[in-house]
Amino acid sequence: xxxxxxxxxxxxxxxxxxxxxxxxxIGYTMVYGIIGMINFAHGEIYMIGAYTALIAITxxxxxxxxWLPLILIVALVCAMIVSSSMGWAVxxxxxxxxxxxxxxxxxxxxxxxxxxxxxxxxxxxxSRNVGFPALIEGGFNFSADGAFQMSLSYIQITIFITTLxxxxxxxxxxxxxxxxxxxxxxxxxxGMASLLGIDTNRIISATFVIGxxxxxVAGLLLGMYYGSVDPLFGFxxxxxxxxxxxxxxxxxxxxxxxxGLILGVSESLTSGYLSGEYKDVVSFGLLILILLFKPTxxxxxxxxxxx
Amino acid sequence: xxxxxxxxxxxxxIVTLIISFPILGLNLEAKGINITLTGAKTSTxxxxxxxxxxxxxxxxxxxxxxxxLGKLPNLNPLAGREPMEQxxxxxxxxxxxxxxxxxxxxxxxxxxxxxxxxxxxxxxYIMLALGLNVVVGLAGLLDLGYVAFYAVGxxxxxxxxxxxxxxxWMALPIGALLAGLxxxxxxxxxxxxxxxxxxxxxxxxGEIIRILxxxxxxxxxxxxxxxxxxxxxxxxxxFGRRVKEEGNTSFHETFGIAYASEHKIIFLYLIALVLAxxxxxxxxxxxxxxxxxxxEALREDEIAARSLGLSRTAVKLSAFTIGAFFAxxxxxxxxxxxxxxxxxxxxFLESAIILAIVxxxxxxSQLGVILAAIAVTILPELAREFSEYRMLIFGAAMVLMMxxxxxxxxxxxxxxxxxNRQE
Amino acid sequence: xxxxxxxxxxxxxxxxxxxxxxxxxxxxIVSIIGPNGxxxxxxxxxxxxxxxxxxxxxLFEGREVQGKPDYKIxxxxxxxxxxxxRLFTQMTVVENLLVAQHRxxxxxxxxxxLGTPNYRQxxxxxLDRAAYWLERVGLLELANRDAGNLAYGQQRRLEIARCxxxxxxxxxxxxxxxxxxxxxxxxxxQLIISLKEDYNVSVVLIEHDMSLVMDISDRIxxxxxxxxxxxxxPEEIRRNDDVIKAYLGEA
Numbered sequence: 006x007x008x009x010x011x012x013x014x015x016x017x018x019x020x021x022x023x024x025x026x027x028x029x030x031i032g033y034t035m036v037y038g039i040i041g042m043i044n045f046a047h048g049e050i051y052m053i054g055a056y057t058a059l060i061a062i063t064x065x066x067x068x069x070x071x072w073l074p075l076i077l078i079v080a081l082v083c084a085m086i087v088s089s090s091m092g093w094a095v096x097x098x099x100x101x102x103x104x105x106x107x108x109x110x111x112x113x114x115x116x117x118x119x120x121x122x123x124x125x126x127x128x129x130x131x132s133r134n135v136g137f138p139a140l141i142e143g144g145f146n147f148s149a150d151g152a153f154q155m156s157l158s159y160i161q162i163t164i165f166i167t168t169l170x171x172x173x174x175x176x177x178x179x180x181x182x183x184x185x186x187x188x189x190x191x192x193x194x195x196g197m198a199s200l201l202g203i204d205t206n207r208i209i210s211a212t213f214v215i216g217x218x219x220x221x222v223a224g225l226l227l228g229m230y231y232g233s234v235d236p237l238f239g240f241x242x243x244x245x246x247x248x249x250x251x252x253x254x255x256x257x258x259x260x261x262x263x264x265g266l267i268l269g270v271s272e273s274l275t276s277g278y279l280s281g282e283y284k285d286v287v288s289f290g291l292l293i294l295i296l297l298f299k300p301t302x303x304x305x306x307x308x309x310x311x312x
Numbered sequence: 313x314x315x316x317x318x319x320x321x322x323x324x325x326i327v328t329l330i331i332s333f334p335i336l337g338l339n340l341e342a343k344g345i346n347i348t349l350t351g352a353k354t355s356t357x358x359x360x361x362x363x364x365x366x367x368x369x370x371x372x373x374x375x376x377x378x379x380x381l382g383k384l385p386n387l388n389p390l391a392g393r394e395p396m397e398q399x400x401x402x403x404x405x406x407x408x409x410x411x412x413x414x415x416x417x418x419x420x421x422x423x424x425x426x427x428x429x430x431x432x433x434x435x436x437y438i439m440l441a442l443g444l445n446v447v448v449g450l451a452g453l454l455d456l457g458y459v460a461f462y463a464v465g466x467x468x469x470x471x472x473x474x475x476x477x478x479x480x481w482m483a484l485p486i487g488a489l490l491a492g493l494x495x496x497x498x499x500x501x502x503x504x505x506x507x508x509x510x511x512x513x514x515x516x517x518g519e520i521i522r523i524l525x526x527x528x529x530x531x532x533x534x535x536x537x538x539x540x541x542x543x544x545x546x547x548x549x550x551f552g553r554r555v556k557e558e559g560n561t562s563f564h565e566t567f568g569i570a571y572a573s574e575h576k577i578i579f580l581y582l583i584a585l586v587l588a589x590x591x592x593x594x595x596x597x598x599x600x601x602x603x604x605x606x607x608e609a610l611r612e613d614e615i616a617a618r619s620l621g622l623s624r625t626a627v628k629l630s631a632f633t634i635g636a637f638f639a640x641x642x643x644x645x646x647x648x649x650x651x652x653x654x655x656x657x658x659x660f661l662e663s664a665i666i667l668a669i670v671x672x673x674x675x676x677s678q679l680g681v682i683l684a685a686i687a688v689t690i691l692p693e694l695a696r697e698f699s700e701y702r703m704l705i706f707g708a709a710m711v712l713m714m715x716x717x718x719x720x721x722x723x724x725x726x727x728x729x730x731x732n733r734q735e
Numbered sequence: 736x737x738x739x740x741x742x743x744x745x746x747x748x749x750x751x752x753x754x755x756x757x758x759x760x761x762x763x764i765v766s767i768i769g770p771n772g773x774x775x776x777x778x779x780x781x782x783x784x785x786x787x788x789x790x791x792x793x794l795f796e797g798r799e800v801q802g803k804p805d806y807k808i809x810x811x812x813x814x815x816x817x818x819x820x821r822l823f824t825q826m827t828v829v830e831n832l833l834v835a836q837h838r839x840x841x842x843x844x845x846x847x848x849l850g851t852p853n854y855r856q857x858x859x860x861x862l863d864r865a866a867y868w869l870e871r872v873g874l875l876e877l878a879n880r881d882a883g884n885l886a887y888g889q890q891r892r893l894e895i896a897r898c899x900x901x902x903x904x905x906x907x908x909x910x911x912x913x914x915x916x917x918x919x920x921x922x923x924x925q926l927i928i929s930l931k932e933d934y935n936v937s938v939v940l941i942e943h944d945m946s947l948v949m950d951i952s953d954r955i956x957x958x959x960x961x962x963x964x965x966x967x968x969p970e971e972i973r974r975n976d977d978v979i980k981a982y983l984g985e986a
Contacts, residue, residue, distance in 0.1 A: 042508070056340075063349045067348065083334070087330055094328075099714075103718075109454050111714070112454060112507075113671055114714035116456075116710065117707045117708065122707070128701070128704060129339070130339060130340055135340045248516075251512075283523070285519060285520075286520050290520065292512065293502070296509050296512075297502065300506075597847070598847075605833055608825070609826065609831075612825055618809070619814065621901065729829045731865065734870060
């Protein structure tokens, strides 16, 4: 019973982190699905979302606002607006001019952008990590005989529910809306879609904006969950989310969800049973193995090499 | 059209405000356990508004602006000139390089100790960048975990010296070979991956190595690192005030001169210089050999290269191994120079800096890479206030280079091959 | 020397090539024709080892080669060109030809670094062979240009020269006349015949230019929608009702 509780605790922690990874992973997967590039700066977009949310929360609290849901919603909206604008600008400045060139060129441009944004925040906000107030406290506790307590905190529940809402909204958007349909068309065949009169530039921008907005949501959620942010906050998280996207099959949105959850759970099991220090080794190892043995991921479509 | 333009310009200006105002204008400050928000300096706000205005104006006049830019007479006086004759150019290039090397040989005796120390670091970066240039510039394999091989070289020397008391000269080939071997072992499975996946896998690998170094405390000392790495000796002569190793003599006593700590620094510098020159010469030679051509062919068109009988794995593996080998080389020198190493010297940022050097200098171009290595290492030291902005500028420069001049500042030039008419 | 037996290639639900057979004798020019999307290039891709066929056999000089890696097939003496020219565009014209001779060179790195006599001798031989073929296709003057800066017709010829320096036994040409003007096509016509006559190379040709095909082919195989439709001499193909129907039906 004791062991079962401990295991369940790891499972809950893993699913929490995993669903947040999934939110970030959407950005990687959608961009890759449409223009076939790794948006290396996406982790930084997420970090900027977290910072903006924190700035908004601090500002609102200083202004005397006390009603928690309002604070959270305003912070979320601010983070989404700033991150989306950043995502849009990054695509405009660093990716659009190099689109269609040799594969390495957009990637190097993206790495440059990632370094730039990291240092942009570093210079403006300092390199030290800043505490994120625990706005949602408390939770449910379960215990068998008092020795080990399994807890399911409210913040974890919030993360699940928010992720779920975002995913449902995204699926509806992709399948129902005009823009969503255009997104699918562009990811099938960019050249054809533009021949058919779809403004592909606009759709690509939209992809970046949507991905960035979801990353901002994740930024707020994980900021509250971890309790602090720093300029390097996005780098590792971005890599993890990219791993999740690849794991699930890059280009596939349900794949990103699945990949995020698997990654989150395997990480927390490593921390729980092995050692917290090696959890990054496990996720990078997982990434390498997946790429070597099933580069199309769990739900991805196989690519045929064209000549 | 005009209204559309105006709308777009306004939109861009607003986006500029949105992405700069909260991050730049509102600073989080930790006061005890509370955080407060403070405003930035007035100049920052002015700058933000100014940036938005500039973006706005630029977007409105974008078309006419670009038009004018296109019509401007070329400012570069050399641009319209006929390209120099090949044989002349090669001669000129080797003269320049020889000149640089001769200058570099005598220079340390004229300047301060700090400058020499910095120059040694520059030389280490030159070795690293030349090695990475093989992998990225010539073979077109984006390796984001290059620093891992650097670490292998450095830690090989550190550990061997700690456990077996090995000397620098023994450790140099061992470290390089071990790094090369690591490259080969890692490369074998991953090199069939597509370019961008390869980049991520190498990045992951670099992180794994760093995490292992950090956590395998019993062997590597973890974050505390390893110290007491010996200095190189010159034919059994040590450069310290007192001889540490039995059987060695000391440099200053042998030559009957007064002890000076500069001797060691200059000696290290000279070793690094010689090794950097060797690295450059060997790689230069590789570039003209079948293997070098095969690297480039695979970068240019993998399918065509395979169809002509090139084995993708063998060719890529050779590039990867050779790149790793020279990183190990540089790592050993680095360990000796510092006398102390810790995982902190081998973070992703270091890989990114080396990559930036290669990209700025011009992928494939040796002279370009050497000049870029010098510039990237020395500029932040010359302007201290600038060093804070170093990485910001690197990042921006990488983006700008990719957009405007992906071939780098000094692009690689093809070698001219003379053919005899066959009948 | 080459025998393709009941070759099939399936991509997911799509049977791109269905039971195609063909054979090539020494010093013979065999063409594969058929409407767009008939699966001609897929047949080539299977033959040259880019795809692993899902069914059938490919025998080259009596040895089974289907599913072997592409570079090994190429080293056996089966070399191809591409429908869309694939040169090493940022390398010079000579370098393109030197890369192709990789396996004839001394690739030992130590001998290369030391510049041993054997290494230099082989390097010189490769240069001479490159010069010979450049002269042959009329590109010697452009030897040190970047391959990407050549005119389209020149690129096509360079691609053929690049195959020939590997000293192949069988040359596979994928639409070599595409994008050429009539004069260039005529030159190509003579070049291909000379490859057969003077250099004892067999040629498999995919081509849409019917006059070229009818002119130089010894035999022709027609495939339609992945299936073999007819095979025979140019004369027989010209009179074959199925072929006429397939082509008219397409038009």
